[in-house]
Amino acid sequence: MIFDTHAHYDDAQFDADREALLESLNTHGIGRVVNIGANIESTKSSVALAEKYPFIYAAAGVHPSDAGQLNEDVYQWLKTLTAHEKVVAIGEIGLDYYWEKEADVRANQREWFVRQLELARECGLPVSIHSRDAAKDTLDIVKGHGRDVGGVVHCFSYGVELAREYLNMGYYIGVGGVVTFNNAKSIKEVVDYAPMDRIVIETDCPYLAPVPHRGKRNSSLNLPYVVSAISQIKGISPEEVEAITWKNGMDLYRMADASRQ
Ligand code: NI
Secondary structure, three states, X not given: OEEEEEEOOOOHXXXXXHHHHHHHHHHHOEEEEEEEOOOHHHHHHHHHHHHHOOOEEEEEOOOHHHXXXXXXXXXXXXXXXXXXXXXEEEEEEEEEOXXXXXXXXHHHHHXXXXXXXXXXXXXXXXXXXXXXXXXXXXXXXXXXXXXXXXXXXXXXXXXXXXXXXXXXXXXXXXXXXXXXXXXXXXXXXXXXXXXXXXXXXXXXXXXXXXOOOOXXXXXXXXHHHHHHHHHHHHOOOHHHHHHHHHHHHHHHOOOOOHHHO
């Protein structure tokens, strides 16, 4: 079975066939999905999906692009959600300097990234980190405030040097459709470099569909292409990649405890 550690099935792109698609996942070898909150609305939807489907879990958090939504009330609301039995992470949180160029907006992203890391520590949950064009600031903040928190850098887009830094702090590397792209040299090098027990698989669907469906709507059904690409880089069978990344997903989200199953 494949563990999709990062999905957005609340996205409007799934409105027409969400139920049928989700109900088909198990029979296609997708055993578990963590649906990731990115703002107030999608955190609510993620929790609702987790309550509806036994194999879906939720992450609660606000993405840097929506950091403007955050205030003390929202923070307290996120904190109450961490007690929900199917909320397994804080995320996605982080920095996105690709979309945000304004200094004060970036400063606000950093402030709430730190606060959400501290929330994760307080609640004993791992984090799902989003970082785009913000390598240095993300690393500085995780070193300063998230060293002992643990979690995953999702859709890892930096090089081996940065991967080493996160691996040394105990973080997992999130690998998705990009690893199948011909021009994606960097993530292929990172997959080659990272120990197999620190790689987790994700879709980030509806985004980032792997080859041969690049550019189309993504779903967990495409994950065998990601498994195959990793198996080629690592020189192990797809079955081994599935089994190891399944265990990694369980470890990342601390699901070994029977009460979380
Ligand atoms: Ni995402």
